[in-house]
Amino acid sequence: MFHASLYNGTREENAKLLYSQLDSLLEGEHHLIANLANASALLNQFLDRINWVGFYLWQEETQELVLGPFQGLPACVRISSGRGVCGTAAKTRKTVVVPDVNQFPGHIACDAASQSEIVIPVMKNGTLIGVLDIDSPEKNRFDEQDQRELELFVERLASHLE
Template sequence: MFQTTNYSGNKEKDYELLLKQLNALLDGETDVVANLSNTSALLNQFLSDINWVGFYVWKDDELVLGPFQGLPACIRIPYGKGVCGTAVKKRSTQRIADVDQFPGHIACDSASKSEIVIPIIKDGNVFGVLDIDSPILDRFDETDQLYLEKLVNELIKHL
């Protein structure tokens, strides 16, 4: 199950609008759960061809499921395991064109074919990750990565 959202056709322009909407949505709000929840809802509405979007938060040396949009998901992910745990270990975005080719991929939803995970680093410490799955192979490109990393950098200001 996934949606297709039609915007202007200019991906960069659409992402710039998304960033403005995010900042307006989070402006003045300090509650972490509320901000993560609204960010996942905004991304779910904005992004086309995705089947899961949400956050895992770093707690007690593992990632724990946070606010998300999509089917029920894996609750705990160990450090260095799967795409999310690898993003934390390497402290870098993981853009996976085909999750079936990723060694140790954790399949929470068998419909997922590609994935992007952006680590959230606040004040030098791991806060968690933004995780987005798609039922389409190679769904995420360099533009998606660039703007989703910008989105995470904006979100960090509200955590």
């Protein structure tokens, strides 16, 4: 999951370091955009074999996701509920792991290099804030351990959001 050259601990040790750095970055700060910007930059630093990481923010009134802070190439700005991987995660409020985006019906291809994807809903007190979207240029990049670690990351992040 993590850049081996930067973080030489076990996968679990690296995840603990990531959570610790997230808590340090966000301590005392509750501004949504600032926290999401730092969270996306932190994940971009820690994760290996990815080509895009960022957030889409839920707009209740229009039932769509709108592009938020991210690291990577320019991306789609608006995604309707239920559309693509991000819209599916927003609609179901569940993590969606896609080993091969070419096999996902309705996949939205913002970057042709993306081959696999994981999207985790960001929830606060039962309310959808948005989704964390991570793309990889490799098929089958994200496994069950990645899912657990990233879901925990999102839970910790949400605890800092207002």
